[in-house]
Amino acid sequence: MKDSTNLLTDFDLCLALAQKAINSQMTYAWKAWKRRKQFSDTLSLYPKKDDGTPSKFGLTAVISPLEVSLNVKDGKLGQVKVTLTLASGNVHYYDEDREEAADQAISNWSVSFITDLDKKPVDLAALAQIDSDAHDVAAQLIAGSGLPDSVFAIEYLFMKLTEVDLLLSDNKNVNIPDGVNASARTKALSSLNHLLQGDMGEFMLGTVVRRNTLHAAPTFAMTDFVFDVHANWTNADAATLSYLGVFAGRSLPNDINAARIELAGDWVSPGMIDGSDALVSGIMAIRKEVFLDQYLMPQFTQVLGVNPTVNGLKRRFAVQNTQSHTSRDLVDRKVEDTRGYWLEIAIVPGSNAMSIAGSIDGSFTYTEHTLGPAGMETARLEGSGSKAISGSVALSTPGGTSAFSVDAKLNYGFGDLLSHEDAGGFGKVENAMSWIPKLLGINKGTLLEMLGEIVSDNVNALNAALQRALGHIAVDMSHHHFIPPGGGVFTFQNLRFSDQTGDMMLDVIYKAP
Structure with a gap:
């Protein structure tokens, strides 16, 4: 399968829930709503009169869970x-023609209407x-974050039903x-109007x-989010309701509608x-x-002391230092010593996966x-060595709903030392080999030993950087208290980098109560 072509630029996160998943969740939301309102499976809707007493006219019905269409x-x-x-x-109603009370049986009647989504801040008590x-x-x-309640804000997304009027002809289909x-x-x-504008007025989605x-x-x-509805005209179940969020105090885009419209691809x-x-939600x-x-x-920057250059999906660190060492007795002796590395993630x-080179x-x-x-040059010896x-x-998610985390499996190695030498100007290389270690300040005498010691410091530096940055992703990420929308309700699996954009993608699995 191919991931979405949508590229996150204005937002840091998108949780896109398919219409099929939302309607599956609505079954449980409907049961929970009736339980909270202390309604049985059969709802009795007899609106109150001006004096506060219930009218004798209304309806008694088994109402199926609400269904939502994003198209x-x-x-x-x-x-x-x-x-x-x-x-x-x-339906128990007054028949105007016969001027008497009458009853009408209900069998799979339905009404569809357009409504707005909205979000509202709330505290735990409310x-x-x-x-x-x-x-x-x-x-x-x-509580699982280990941080005070004041650090967190809570918002809920709901369908705004209070302004729906089923007796009007616009934006609805009565069956x-x-x-x-x-x-x-x-x-x-009219009885359903009282339900929508009263008890069901702000039906919570999440x-x-x-x-x-x-x-x-x-x-x-x-630290902030907006929502977006994305239709899919080829397959309605694949339409999505998205939470579009920003991280770490970054501001939402100035033109939120324009930013949402840019995400034109199907999620x-x-x-x-x-x-x-x-089979995902x-x-x-x-x-x-x-x-x-x-x-x-x-x-990496903290360990290596250098910022990376950016090239698409690649981040490259590069360091090179050159020093000169001199000594004089019967001749002038000089060593130019260059040490460096490059590392690309x-x-x-x-x-x-991310590759390491x-x-x-x-x-x-x-x-x-x-x-x-x-003075004329009477001898020259050049040596170079490198280790690849x-x-x-590899990144993975363990799943589960208690917390979101990412595990990392690090696998890398250093190649053998590859060396090259070129000598000229004198017949006895041993003379140079006796001086080079002194000028470089190292204790190794052979060419391979010297080259090995020259690169050893950077081997240690890169080894420390890789272990620190890549070896503890799971620990560090959990310490950031990342609570994605739907935390505790969804599990996140199959972590990968999108083949379309390189953004980090995860499948969302709904865990039914």
């Missing part, structure tokens, strides 16, 4: 279509009143058989725990949700620059000159 033709950003189905029941299950998950995530009495139809819709921007936030802490392909390529993406430039590369698109290089040039202003480094680091 809204000519809809505004953040609009969805909701379908409410009355599976069975009865969340407990809105949704006790969501409160428990949020409280558990905050009630033509033979149903008009008064029964009107009474059914809760997000994020870092409070008033506190310092580490690299992987989400989820039909094959990823129907089992032909995969959605996709989570993390911007590659966040992982590389804000988290991983600073750890690169994302491998379409895989869960590099080389540690050392060389010297030993010369002898006759004394005096017109190669390997990879």
Whole structure:
């Protein structure tokens, strides 16, 4: 399967949930809502009169879980279509023609309408009143971080049903058989209006725990987000509702709508949700620059003391130092000593790995000159050596819902010392070999020993850098208290770098209660 072509630039994170997954989750959300409202499977909707007593006219019905469609033709950003189905029941209404009470049986009536999504900040106490299950998950995530409650902010995403009026003709589709009495139809819709505008007014879709921007936030802490609805006109189930977030106090783009529109590609392909390529609830993406430039590369810089150059998916560190050492007795002796290395870390698109490549290089040039202003070169010996480094680091997620973490498996090695020498100007190399170690300040005497010691310091430096930066990703990332949207509800698996953009991608699996 191919990952999305969407490139994260304005946002650091996207959690894109497929319409199929949202409707699966709605089944549990509907059951939880009825439990909180102390409604049985059969809802009795008899609106109250002005004096506060219930009307004798209304409906009693078994209402199926709400269904959400993200494919809204000519809809505004953040609009969805909701379908409410009355599976069975009865409307008790006043028949104007016969001037008497009457009953109308209900069988699979439905009404669809357009509504807006919105988000609202909330604290734990208020969340407990809105949704006790969501409160428990949020409280558990905050407690698991080991940080005070004040460090975190909570927001919930909901469908704004309070402004829906089913008696109006705009933006809705009422599926009630033509033979149903008009008064029964009107009474059914007015009763449902009271439900939507009252108890169901802000039907919650999800809760997000994020870092409070008033506190310092580490690299992987989400500090703000917006939502986006992306239609899929070839397969409705693959349409997505996305949480688009920023990390570590970075600001959301000035023009949020323009930034959302730029993400024009599908996040989820039909094959990823129907089992032909995969069986996921959605996709989570993390911007590659966040992982590389804000988290991983600073750890190398701290050890190596140099910033990397950026070339696409590659980050390259390079260092080279040259020094001169001189001595004079019967002749002038000079050694120019050059030591350096380059190290390249690169994302491998379409895989869960980053490649490691590099080389540690050392060389010297030993010369002898006759004394005096017109001294002539009488001997020269040049030696160079290098050790290649190669390997990879594979990233994986252990899964589970208690916390998000990334494990790293580091595998690399240094090659053999490759050397080269060139001598000229005198017949006895031994004379030079007796002087070079003294001038370089090392204790090794043979050419290979000298070259080996010249590159050894950089071998140690690169070894320390790799172990520090790549050997502890799992520990460091968990310490950043990364709580993705849906933490505690979703598990994240199959970590990889997108074959399209190189952003970090993970499959989202919904864990039903």
